[in-house]
Amino acid sequence: MSNVTPAQRLLVVAIVLLIVGLGIGYGVGIASAPTKVITTTTTVTAPGAVTTVTRTTTVTQTVTTTVTATPVVPVGLSGPILIGGLWPLTGELSSFGEENKVAFELAIKEVNEWLKSMGKPWYLVPVIEDSATDPKTALDKVRIMHGRGVKVIVGPMASAEIREIKSYVDANKILVISPSSTSPALAIPGDYVLRYCPDDTIQGPAIARVMFDSGVRYVVPIWRGDAWGDGLKDATVKAFTNILKKEGVEGGVVEGIRFEPGAKEFSVEVAKLVTIVDDLVGKYGLDKVGVLLISFEEVVPLFVAAGKYDILGKVKWFGSDGTAQNALLVSTKESAAFSVKTKFVSTIAAPSYSSKLEHVKQYVVKTLGRTPAPYAYNTYDAVWTVAIALNILDEYDATKIRDILPTVIENYFGASGWFKLNEAGDRAFSDYELWAILEKDGKYEWVLVGVWKGAADEIEWKIPLYK
Known part of the structure; x- marks a missing residue:
């Protein structure tokens, strides 16, 4: 007879069927072992008996073995994925901020169309904040975004803002991609800040070459006293x-x-500048003296103040990416006129011209009525490369996105062209465009007058300003 009762057999069958039912789609395996025959021998000795009786009993037993694989839990992106856009919509970089916000929104729109065409269950949702071109405000806005679940932020634009938020984003593993921060002091390998522009160890030589080729030999710098300006x-x-x-x-x-960031009035600084320039001109002549201005939109009130002094309008002035293609500078008559008079040339990292660049450019022109500075193309590329990384990873993890982006970028040709990141996570190389304001038919406009070729340290002039 068997040791397993009919009731017990029914229970085992029920459990096995339950496991099979729960395991559908999860790779559960069921294996039944062959029937085993178990023989037991019982020896009985009757009291006082002179003989021993041996009785053998055979029991047939079926042993069932169940092997269950660990269920695979479905993973992957789905629903809204928040991506931050931290732009200086007010303050000294507001015109640049407007352009980058438009490029940011365009890229998100197109990424979502791409994802939808592939049937992806996730999409990007922008979380846009105004940094006000102010480091403290930028940090406050990063904290707000972090609280909402944002793990990737495109922006901010100023190096002083990046320096202020850096400790927080590193500690909380928030990936920040700046289209325009250029301070060499922020070129730090392994952090959570990537910069889709080159640092100023490349821009500095470009400006220096422009000044030297113009015939200037003695330079007076006047600059914004922050991480970017100092660097x-x-x-x-x-x-x-x-x-x-x-x-x-x-x-x-x-x-x-050196002037304070956010300054609105420059009468004291300009008066001091007049004294310095007048002294140098007296020693070396007008053609040998130049002024290097490193600023944001402070250039407008500073030029208005400088225009009141004849000597300052007779020497050459030079700018940087902080003033190149600035909308406020060209739209303010007094500052635009001073720019023309002093042959004010500003440098900015050169994008590669292509149909992709033209596409973004025309969208910004249609939206804002002006051609954007090249940093808008970097912003567009930042959104797209993050989206490609997300699509590969199928996971919203800032560290993994950061680690895979260099490979994504090297295999991507975007609105700003082809590029790669160096060990510090910054754009590794670039030529620089030279922009100046010219007067045409009574109107002022920004014109591309030349390109500095970094490999040769030479300028290709499209419009020779210094004949």
Whole structure:
């Protein structure tokens, strides 16, 4: 007879069927072992008996073995994926902020159309905040975004803002991609800040070459006193000094004037500048003296103030990416006129011209009525490369996105062209465009007048300004 009762057999069958039912689609395996025959021997000795009786009983037993694989839990992106856009919609970079916001929104719209065409269950949702071109405000807005679940932020634009938020984003593993922060002090490998623009160790030599080729040998710097301004001033001074040594000519850079970020009035600084320039001109002549201005939209009130002094309008002035293609500068008559008079040339990292760039450019022109500065193309590319990384990873993880982006970027040709990141996570190389304001038919407009070729340290002039 069997040791397993009919009731017990029914229970085992029920459990096995339950496991099979629960395991549909999860790779559950059921295996039944062959029937086993178990023989037991019982020896009975009757009290006082002289014989022993041995009785053998055979029991047939079926043993069932169940093997259950661990269920695979479905993973992957679905629903809204928040992506931050932190732009200086007010403050000294507001015109740049407007352009980058438009490019940001365009990229998200197109990414979502792409995802929908593939039947993807997820889509990007923008979370846009105004940094006000202010470091403290930028940090407050990053905290707000973090609280909402944002793990990737495109922006902010100013290096001072990046420096302020850096500790927070590193500690909380929030990936930040700036289209325009260029301070060499922020070129740090392994952090959570990527920059789709080159740092100012490349822009400095470009400005220095423009100044030298213009015939200037003595430079007076006046600059915005923050992480960006200090870094770019130092890089430019170093590069200009190196050119002087290499060419074996006399010249130099005086101490200059450092002003506070956010300054609105420059009568004191301009009066001091007049004294310095007048002294240098008296020693070396008008053609040998130039002013290096490193600023954001402070350029407008500063130029208005400088225009009141004849001597400042007779020497050459030079700018940077902080002023190149600035909408407020060209739309303010007094500052635009001073720019033309002083042949004010500003440098900015050069994108690669293509149909993709033209597509973004025309969208911004249609939306804002003006051609954007090249940083808008970097913003467009930032959104697209993040989206491609997300599609590959199928996971919203800032660290994994950061780690895969260099490979994505090297295999991507975007609105800003083809590029790669260096070990610090910054754009590894770039030529620089030279922009100046010219007057045409009584109207002022930004015009591309040349390109600095970094590999050769040479300028290709489209419109020779310094004949």
